[in-house]
Amino acid sequence: MTDTDDPDENTLISRMKSGDQQSYHEAVRAYSPGMLAVARFYLDRSSAEDIVQDCWVTVIDAIQTFEGRSGLKTWLHRIVANRCKNRLRSAKREVPMDFSDGLDPDLDSRFNASGRWEIPPKLRFDESADTLMENGALSDCLDKHLSALPETQRSALMLYEAHQHKSDDVCNILDVSASNLRVLLHRARQKIFLMVETFQETGEC
Amino acid sequence: MLMCRDLAMIASDYIDGELGTAGKLSVKMHLMMCGNCRTFIGNLRASTELMKAHTSGTVDEEFVRRIDERVAEALEAKERGKGNT
Incomplete structure (x- = not known):
């Protein structure tokens, strides 16, 4: 049983849990752009696209344990972020970040x-x-x-x-x-x- | 006193409601007196809305199609696996 606030999302999750292909098509379309934005924070475009594709395959099994403590979008984005971080860790790389404040x-x-x-x-x-x-x-x-x-x-x-x-x-x-x-x-x-x-x-x- | 440049530095926080009471008040006071900064804040907000409207509906169809195919293959493989057990 999931417990998000959105009834449409709950229905989508139930359909995904039952293996309904159309539900995955809808979810892929709705959530992949955001997942790619997460992955692009950490990786180059090609690696980021690979990670997002791999994540969707993982989701087919992982969705069975999704309990709805966060929304589906946040859950998917965290899966992508964790995968990216693991990839960087195993490659011993870090994301170059510039947090210098001030005006352009x-x-x-x-x-x-x-x-x-x-x-x-x-x-x-x-x-x-x-x-x-x-x-x-x-x-x-x-x-x-x-x-x-x-x-x-x-x-x-x-x-x-x-x-x-x-x-x-x-x-x-x-x-x-x-x-x-x-x-x-x-x-x-x-x-x-x-x-x-x-x-x-x-x-x- | 808050100058125009100071306001530009915290404009993004102001738009998102992330400033404390004192910060918010000093921005509002400045905006009452400064037309240039009112235009700046309005335009910063408008360009942010524009960016939001632009990106919200953007889907890379080719990328989505590739994922669809992989997911369909994985779902079918899972079904076949069930059938074999």
Whole structure:
């Protein structure tokens, strides 16, 4: 018996436990992007994809012991994180992380010596996110800049924003402290802000 | 007193409601007086929402198809294993 708050998730878990192939298809589609974001925090893309595939095969047996103490998503993300950590440990490697605080240099240079705006933001991003996303060029530009973020920042941002984990869960899955998670989110958001601003002002990526 | 640059340093924490009472109050006081920082916070929030809207629905179809195939093989192998016991 599982005990998550979501009845649809409970049904999905029951179907997975019974070996229903369609339920796995639905779960793979729903949860693999987040699992890949976790794996990319630790590993290069190719190794990360391998780990996620291997995890799904493991899940077929492991789901029988899933008790619902956390949501299915968090459980899957922890499985991926543990596998990645084991892989790194056996290879005696560590994730290179930069937790230096502060402003992105491109943003920092827009303040004068007294800490006031020298080059303030000119435009307001008034349109809703959904309206803006109808702009294909902006969407491509976001892809490009998300890809260019350091892995650690991108994974933190993806888990927190796109996959809507709570801070505690992200810290747990990625093995970072709460203050270091704040730094990763802060730096990633500044970069995305600067990108969107440039795009809005110039139409260029 | 909080300057614009100081506010930019803690803007992400402010958006997420992670600042303490005193920090939150000093940001709100600054925002009441500073239009540039109001625009900055609004735009930072908007670009974060945009990123969220952009990434939430992103699925790599080829990657998902490969996993589907492996899972289907593993499920079938498990079924066959049951049949043999």
